[in-house]
Amino acid sequence: AQSVAQPEDQVNVAEGNPLTVKCTYSVSGNPYLFWYVQYPNRGLQFLLKYITGDNLVKGSYGFEAEFNKSQTSFHLKKPSALVSDSALYFCAFVGERDDKIIFGKGTRLHILP
Amino acid sequence: DTGVSQNPRHKITKRGQNVTFRCDPISEHNRLYWYRQTLGQGPEFLTYFQNEAQLEKSRLLSDRFSAERPKGSFSTLEIQRTEQGDSAMYLCASSSTGNSGNTIYFGEGSWLTVV
Numbered sequence: 655a656q657s658v659a660q661p662e663d664q665v666n667v668a669e670g671n672p673l674t675v676k677c678t679y680s681v682s683g684n685p686y687l688f689w690y691v692q693y694p695n696r697g698l699q700f701l702l703k704y705i706t707g708d709n710l711v712k713g714s715y716g717f718e719a720e721f722n723k724s725q726t727s728f729h730l731k732k733p734s735a736l737v738s739d740s741a742l743y744f745c746a747f748v749g750e751r752d753d754k755i756i757f758g759k760g761t762r763l764h765i766l767p
Numbered sequence: 768d769t770g771v772s773q774n775p776r777h778k779i780t781k782r783g784q785n786v787t788f789r790c791d792p793i794s795e796h797n798r799l800y801w802y803r804q805t806l807g808q809g810p811e812f813l814t815y816f817q818n819e820a821q822l823e824k825s826r827l828l829s830d831r832f833s834a835e836r837p838k839g840s841f842s843t844l845e846i847q848r849t850e851q852g853d854s855a856m857y858l859c860a861s862s863s864t865g866n867s868g869n870t871i872y873f874g875e876g877s878w879l880t881v882v
Contacts, residue, residue, distance in 0.1 A: 686868040688870075688871075690873075695878075696875055696876070697771075697773075697858055697873040697874050697875040697876045698810065698858070698860075698873040699873070700870050700871075700872060700873075703868065703870060705868040744809050744810070746809075748868065753798070753815065753817075753822070754800060754812050754815055754823070755800075755812075755860075755871050756812060757809035757810050757811075758809055759807075759808060759809045760807075760808070760809050
């Protein structure tokens, strides 16, 4: 079955340090890959997506992600973390011939002051 | 663009009662999705519409769950004879059609607590 995996339940990073939230995918064909963020008791906010083209995708709030086909990964990155980045992050995909978005289980990001 | 709107934001109900949630999508979006999210998990796809047509409903959790979008605008999700296991956040989302890579935008969710 097609899926995305987020291997870390939680990531802790000191404020000002670079952060990475990992995502790997198992999707046939050319996947459309997404990152969403969820703050406590809120809905999901779109951060960025990879459809085609440049492997490095830039998104909201200074986040970026790199599509790596050989490693089937789409890790989320930010050069300098802020305390306000603390939230739940979801990697997701839409299959090439599908219409619905399927989510990973999420990674909780803690930015330590 | 006022975003995806969901009502009510919170609902507490007794086991066995019926509940209905409403979703108003972004106005020009003709696709509408329903998801369920329990604590510590990612959103789980339930069903979706293109205009008024329900294109997939096999993921609805049981026959107690039903969704409608009668005029292709707002949608309702009804849960009949609620059970404690139905306690979760129910998320609505919308997108435009034409490309599977179109961004899907979510509402703030409707929290259901069954006591």
